[in-house]
Amino acid sequence: GGQIGLTGTKEQVGHALTNCLRLTAVENKPEQRTNQYDLFTHSTVFLLIDKRAQIRGAVESLEAGWKERILADIHRLLRED
Numbered sequence: 001g002g003q004i005g006l007t008g009t010k011e012q013v014g015h016a017l018t019n020c021l022r023l024t025a026v027e028n029k030p031e032q033r034t035n036q037y038d039l040f041t042h043s044t045v046f047l048l049i050d051k052r053a054q055i056r057g058a059v060e061s062l063e064a065g066w067k068e069r070i071l072a073d074i075h076r077l078l079r080e081d
Contacts, residue, residue: 048073
């Protein structure tokens with residue numbers, strides 16, 4: 001599967017990561033970046049956000065079986081009104 005990323009200015013993305021999503025994000029210095037989008041080193045938590053923009057779950061993406069757990073949660077949310 002692909003990755004979904006936040007878009008916006010560096011300041012907007014940093015604000016969204018740390019203030020809205022409450023994730024850890026540290027800005028990468030230009031010499032540390034692997035490409036133009038590699039602006040932050042951030043948390044490895046995968047957030048599940050519903051259609052009302054509410055955080056409904058969080059799964060550590062370094063743990064075994066995280067994809068299966070998050071997919072089950074996604075299917076559960078899809079069945080909600």
